[in-house]
Amino acid sequence: MNKSLYIKPVLELSPSEYSKTEHEYPNGSSIEYPNEWNQYWLKNLSESGIDDIVPCIKGQFFAELSRISDSTLEIILNTQLEETDLNSEDEICALEGGLTVFFDDIPLIYPQCCSSLSDYKNWLETLEDKPTTWKQIWIGHPMIYVKISNNKLEFSELTEANSPKDKAEFEVDLKEFSNQIINTIDQIKSFQIRVEKILKNGNYKRPQRLADILVNNTQ
Template sequence: MTEITLIPVIEILYPAEVKEAEGPAPTGSWQAEPEAWDAYLRRLNRRMGFSDLRSFPLGSRRFPVADLTQTDVALAIDLHLGDTPLQESCGLFGGLVLVEGATPILIPQCCGMLADIASWEALTRPEAFSEPFCLEGHPCPQAVSDSVEVEIQCVEDMEPFELPAPLSYKISRQSLSDGLEEAKRVLNSFAAKVDVWGRERGYPEAADVLLTWQ
């Protein structure tokens, strides 16, 4: 049985003025130059007051939520909201990285959210199905299940997938369920930090708005 993990990550979108102040970014893609991009992102993070976070996958603008301090969480939420009132905001961007061993297999796509864990959970139901999942992001991967095994397919149609994204990857329903249990534990710890941010600002419903899988 394939052993997998699902790592919750948050995507940080940096303001243009911060990037301009830092200077040129690496010229290649983050997949081609992961170390250079990670070093660049760490400089941006320090400039904005984040701790020395390491991206995952390396260079990708995504950071494991388990690594964020309370100060990091507050900065990430404030950056996400900008001038938008909390009640009008979408959830925090990011999602789950599917990992086999130490190798990322599938990353959240553009506009994916941490709340997409609910979409992953739906794939563990004991029945046959074929359906897209992680619908907040684009493009959406497809899942095909025979009730025992789930095949994840990332077939390009109108829009290319951001790599890594497998054409076909099979995983047992049990392995997926096990991976989700640990991911939920990590996200619940992160949600507690979001709640702290909310209480300090008079928003007791902060986690419900920003992490809507709950």
Template sequence: MELINTIEINPYDFMDSDDPELNHLPEDGIEFWRACISHRGLGRLKPVSSGSYLVDVNTINDAELAEILKNELEDVDLMKYGEQVGRISGGVVLSLGDKIYISPNCCGDMGDLAGWEAITRTATGEWKQLWIGHPWVYYRVQGEMVEFSDYTEHERTTGLSILVTVSRSELVAELALIRLEQDQFEKRVQRVLEKMEITHSGKIAAIMMGHH
């Protein structure tokens, strides 16, 4: 089992609408995604899976991160950063073998790691919601194993189907690594913002990572 810290690179946030090449590409394909982001210097990036906009944060260099942050702050009045800066979309991906089972969805963000960490403090028992955006999943600790349900948009804890089961001890170990990695990424965000001469870089980085 592996957990991956990801951020979402939405092609529509970066696309040049005047680019004629985009008219000949299917919008749900990797070619469209890469064409939209390439003119901003992001064409080297790869999604974690086919059809996904999620990118492993460890594969993003500082120049690419600067472009992503510029896009995040494009319409922000930095004098009102506390009100206008939002969390970076994305979150934790869970893979087992070569298959991804759980990915952040619409409205999921980096701060949702706290919900994953709550699993480590949960006793054996009933299903509990894990917010990853919507649709979301539920989890249930069963002794030394953790069961995750299929995706749902219903507030219910009955009639759930099991999507994947993982070792609790392995999940705890992975979450410790992911937390360390995310803290290091927040520091990278702050350093890049400083290079961009953005004031209050530390506070803005914390907001973007959902730690504020």
């Protein structure tokens, strides 16, 4: 049986940004109690009117772009921008999230702390560089390193170090990964069009520019 590789672009929706009341945390880590953490997350989101999110990874706060409805996206954008000085581009933060890499339905890579959706550009740059020695890719921290060997894209462990261990944690077919990235970029472009449309309908000034900053972090 062929193993399947696919990449999903996601937003990270922090529960504290959407909750109206304090809720008790699950009694354990997201690894030990993934379902309980998802229930906690969805309960917080529901207090801002978001009730149609499907968790992308158990125990994590990620929503796949293609599965976010327009009504939910409107809430996300309004929440993101409500306390932002839109007259100063430096004050506008990119949407949190990034790319998730699945292999046989197992999430091998997903955004870490301080990541943003715009981090997809780091993957593009790396594929263009074709590194044969370890090259860092920012996905938040801890980070990951990749290199190309024998038409395979090799991945390091997650690390905060300046260099990873010599041995790769896993590898995938380079061509297949590159094709998946192309498909992912198309999804992000479509998502940006949706963002711009919702901003325009919400009477935000310069919706095209604002959407570009939110999605691509182009201050």
